Amino acid sequence: MQTLHVDLGERSYPIHIGRGLLTQPELILPHLKRKQVAIVTNTTVAPLYLEKLAQPLRDAGVKVIPIVLPDGEAYKNAATLNLIYDALLENRCERSTTIIALGGGVIGDLAGYAAATYLRGVPFIQVPTTLLSQVDSSVGGKTGINHPLGKNMIGAFYQPQVVLADIDTLSTLPARELSAGLAEVIKYGLIRDEPFFAWQEVNMQKLLALDTEAMSYAIYRSCENKAEVVAADERESGERALLNLGHTFGHAIENAMGYGVWLHGEAVAAGTILAADLSYRLGWLNDAEVERIKAIFIEAKLPIDAPALGVDRYLDLMGLDKKVVDGQIRLVLQQGIGKSLVTSDYDATLLQSTLAIPA
Ligand SMILES: NC(=O)c1ccc[n+]([C@@H]2O[C@H](COP(=O)([O-])OP(=O)(O)OC[C@H]3O[C@@H](n4cnc5c(N)ncnc54)[C@H](O)[C@@H]3O)[C@@H](O)[C@H]2O)c1
Ligand SMILES: O=C(O)C(=O)C[C@@H](O)[C@H](O)[C@H](O)COP(=O)(O)O
Ligand SMILES: [Zn+2]
Numbered sequence: 001m002q003t004l005h006v007d008l009g010e011r012s013y014p015i016h017i018g019r020g021l022l023t024q025p026e027l028i029l030p031h032l033k034r035k036q037v038a039i040v041t042n043t044t045v046a047p048l049y050l051e052k053l054a055q056p057l058r059d060a061g062v063k064v065i066p067i068v069l070p071d072g073e074a075y076k077n078a079a080t081l082n083l084i085y086d087a088l089l090e091n092r093c094e095r096s097t098t099i100i101a102l103g104g105g106v107i108g109d110l111a112g113y114a115a116a117t118y119l120r121g122v123p124f125i126q127v128p129t130t131l132l133s134q135v136d137s138s139v140g141g142k143t144g145i146n147h148p149l150g151k152n153m154i155g156a157f158y159q160p161q162v163v164l165a166d167i168d169t170l171s172t173l174p175a176r177e178l179s180a181g182l183a184e185v186i187k188y189g190l191i192r193d194e195p196f197f198a199w200q201e202v203n204m205q206k207l208l209a210l211d212t213e214a215m216s217y218a219i220y221r222s223c224e225n226k227a228e229v230v231a232a233d234e235r236e237s238g239e240r241a242l243l244n245l246g247h248t249f250g251h252a253i254e255n256a257m258g259y260g261v262w263l264h265g266e267a268v269a270a271g272t273i274l275a276a277d278l279s280y281r282l283g284w285l286n287d288a289e290v291e292r293i294k295a296i297f298i299e300a301k302l303p304i305d306a307p308a309l310g311v312d313r314y315l316d317l318m319g320l321d322k323k324v325v326d327g328q329i330r331l332v333l334q335q336g337i338g339k340s341l342v343t344s345d346y347d348a349t350l351l352q353s354t355l356a357i358p359a
Contacts, residue, residue, distance in 0.1 A: 001016055001017065001018030001019075001021065002016075002017045002018060002216070002220055003015065003016050003017070004017070004220065004223050004224055004227055005227070006139060006140070006159070006227045006230055006231060007227070007231040008159060008230070008231060008234055011141075011159045011234075013159060013160055013161055013162050013163065014162055014163070015138075015139060015162075015163040015165065015223050015227065016162070016163065016164050016165065017134070017165045017167065017216060017219050017220055017223065018165075018166070018167065018216070019166065019167050019168050019212070020166065020168060021127075021164045021165070021166035021168075022049060022052045022053045022127065022164070022166045022168070022169070023052055023053075023056050024056070025056040025057050025059070025060045025062070027162065027164055028057065028100075028125060028162070028164070029060060029062075031098070031123070031125060031161040031162050032062070032098050032123070033096040033098065033123060034094070034096035034097065034098075035060075035061050035062045035063060036062065036063045036065070036093070036094075036096070036097045036098070037057065037062055037063070037064055037065070037097065037098045037099070037100050037125075038065040038066075038067055038087065038088060038091070038093055038097055038098075038099050038100070039053065039054060039064060039065070039066050039067065039100045039102050040067045040069065040084060040099060040100065040101050040102065040103075040107055040110065040111035040114065041066070041067070041068055041069070041101075041102040041103050041107060042068060042069045042070065042071040042103050042106075042107055043068060043069070043070060043071050044071045045071075045102060045103045045104075045107070045129055046066070046068045048129075048169075048172055049102060049129060049169060050066055050068070050102065053100070053102055053127060054066065065087065065088075065091045065093065065097075067083070067084055067087040067088075069083060069084070069107070069110070071106075072106070072259075072260050073106055073146070073254070073259040073260035073263075073264070074258075074259045074260045075106070076106045076109060076110055076145050076146050076259070077145050077146055077147075078145060078154070080110060080145075081110055081113060081114060081145055084110065084111065084114040084118075085114065085118060088114070088118050093118070093119075093122070094119070094122075095119050095121075095122055096122075096123075097122055097123075098122065098123040098124065098125055098161070099111050099114060099115040099118070099122055099123070099124050099125070100124075100125045100126075100127055101124070101125070101126050101127060101128075101138075102127045102129065103127075103128075103129055103130075103133070104128065104129060104130035104132060104133045104137075104177075105128075105130065105132050105133045105136070105137035105138075105264065107133075108126055108128060108133050108137050108138050108143070109137060109142070109143050109144055109145065109152070109155070110143075110145060111124070111143075112124055112126070112141070112142075112143030112144075112156075112158055112160070113143040113144050113145060113154075113155055113156060113158070115143070115158060116143055116156040116158035117156065121158070123161050124158065124159075124160045124161065125160055125161050125162055125163075125164070126138035126139075126160045126162075126163045126164070127163075127164045127166070128163065128164075128165055129166070129169040129170075129173075130170075130173055130177055130180075130181055131170055131173065131177070131178055131180075131181025131182065131185070131215075131219075132177070132180055132181035132183075132184055132264065132265055133181075134165040134167075134170075134181070134219050134223075135181060135184050135185050135188075135218070135219055135222035135223060135226075136181075136184040136187075136222065136226060136243075138160070138163045138165065139163060139223055139226045139227060139230065140159075140226055140227075140229075140230040140234075140240075140243075141157045141158050141159035141160070141230070141234070142155065142157060143155050143156055143157075143158050144156065146255075146259055149255075149320060150251070150255060150317070150320040151251040151254055151255055151259075152251070152322075153320070153322075157234065157235055163223075165219055165223075167212065167215055167216060167219065170210055170215065171210065175208075175301070176263065176301075177263065177265075178208065178210075179208075179265065179266075179300050179301040179302050180263040180264060180265025180266055180302075181265055182204075182207060182208075182265070182300040182302065183246075183265035183266070183268045183269040183272070183297070183300070183302055184222070184265060184268065185200065185207075185218050185222050186200060186269075186272070186296055186297065186300065187243070187245050187246065187268065187272065188221070188222050188225040188226070189337070189338065190245060190272065190293065190334060190337060190338065190340065191242045191243070191245050191332070191334075191338075191340040192225060192229075192242065192338060192339075192340065193221070193225055193338055194336075194337050194338025194339075195338075196221050196225070197296070197337055197338060199217075199221075200218070200296060201292070201295075201296060201299075203218075204296065204299045204300055205299075207300075208300070208301065226243065229242065229243060236322075241323055241330070241332060241342045242332055242340050242341075242342065244323060244332050244342075245268075245272055245275060245332040245334075245340060246267075246268045246269070246270075246271035246272030246273075246274070246275050246332070247268060247271060247321075247332075248271070248318050248321045248323065248329065248330075248331055248332070249267075249270070249271030249272075249274040249275065249306065249314070249318065250264070250267035250268040250269075250270065250271030250272075251267070251271075251317070251321065252271075252309070252313075252314055252317035252318050253267040253270060253271060253306060253307060253309070254267045255317055256307070256309050256313060256317060257307060262303075262307075265302065266302060266303050269297045269300075269302035269303055269304065270302075270303050270304060270305060270306040270307075271306065272293070272297070273293065273294060273297065273304045273305075273306065274306055274354055274355070275331060275332060275333055275334065276289075276290050276293045276294075276334060277290070277354045278331065278333060278346065278350060278351055278354045279333045279334040279335070281350045281353060281354065282333065282346055282347075282350060284333060284334060284335045284336070285334055285335075285336065289334075289336065289337055292337060293337070305357075306357055307357070308357040308358060308359040309355075309357075311352050311355045311356055314355045315329070315351075315352075315355070323342065325344070328344040329344060329351075330342050330343060330344045331343065331344070331346070331351075333346070
């Protein structure tokens with residue numbers, strides 16, 4: 001097992017990465033205020049991993065309240081959040097009850113927001129079971145739900161007590177979901193870590209084949225990048241916005257196509273290609289760099305062609321992005337591989353050209 005730390009003063013916490021972590025209650029017990037946990041999961045993950053996590057905790061004297069939600073991005077909403085509150089109240093959960101998220105990013109975001117708001121805040125633990133959640137969503141404290149008008153529009157920054165990334169859980173992950181997670185791994189290379197990007201170019205097939213050594217390295221290096229960024233800018237007043245590469249476009253795609261039709265990672269992949277296209281038009285990326293970026297997403301079995309929503313529809317949806325300031329759409333763009341910036345200082349007609357995708 002390898003351990004990293006997210007350094008946030010009194011909100012600091014460890015990220016444990018390794019095999020067989022679900023059945024090691026000693027990694028969870030020191031973080032409990034009281035021997036009672038509510039495990040939030042879904043109908044897909046529960047039959048696979050709920051008892052693996054719950055039974056050793058029960059054996060250690062912990063009361064376990066399972067909360068099993070419907071599965072899918074379409075359920076990351078206020079109605080599903082209410083199901084969590086209902087179960088917590090029905091079971092008379094107190095401020096000392098810890099909420100454990102067992103699942104992918106949808107479960108982590110929902111359970112984290114429930115933890116941030118139930119009784120105005122109860123302790124929270126992340127047990128991510130998708131690649132995307134192990135490399136990104138379980139770390140950094142962004143929690144929340146979607147609104148029909150926009151992605152993740154309601155939420156809170158709320159850090160977990162500990163993150164347990166058990167690599168063994170990836171063995172049951174569908175191939176499409178594995179690729180979706182790789183989109184966020186590629187992101188770290190593109191925004192701030194060119195050597196990691198170059199390593200991915202050589203090792204992508206190993207990652208797709210779930211090679212343990214390569215996967216452990218990719219998860220560790222991704223979490224290391226994210227932990228550094230979050231420690232420097234917890235609430236996204238500056239550098240953290242770089243973690244949004246491809247997301248202003250991607251969130252527009254997820255919303256326009258209907259939540260869950262394009263996976264988050266797929267929309268981020270296509271959105272990152274749009275960001276690269278605009279960076280190229282601005283003269284900040286050259287042909288060879290754009291080709292390298294396209295090639296790695298293709299190698300990871302991710303889409304590089306964004307849907308033709310129409311320029312106005314894209315601009316309308318992108319105008320709801322959380323990075324918008326004074327009505328200006330701020331974008332994460334690239335000035336080379338491993339070098340990125342957040343800016344609204346681009347020619348609007350160039351953005352329109354990028355968005356004029358032929359149907
Ligand atoms: N909070 C953040 O910082 C952050 C970062 C990135 C993404 N996100 C959010 O995360 C969500 C995407 O997360 P995701 O890609 O994990 O999707 P997801 O949570 O929908 O999980 C993908 C699918 O895999 C299933 N699954 C989970 N673990 C499994 C396993 N081990 N074996 C088999 N099936 C398994 C799930 O039930 C689901 O059907 C989006 O809502 C996105 O907005 C949040
Ligand atoms: O942690 C962050 O900061 C990120 O931006 C990570 C993203 O991968 C993630 O999808 C996040 O949920 C997007 O945040 P949002 O603020 O644009 O909703
Ligand atoms: Zn993301």
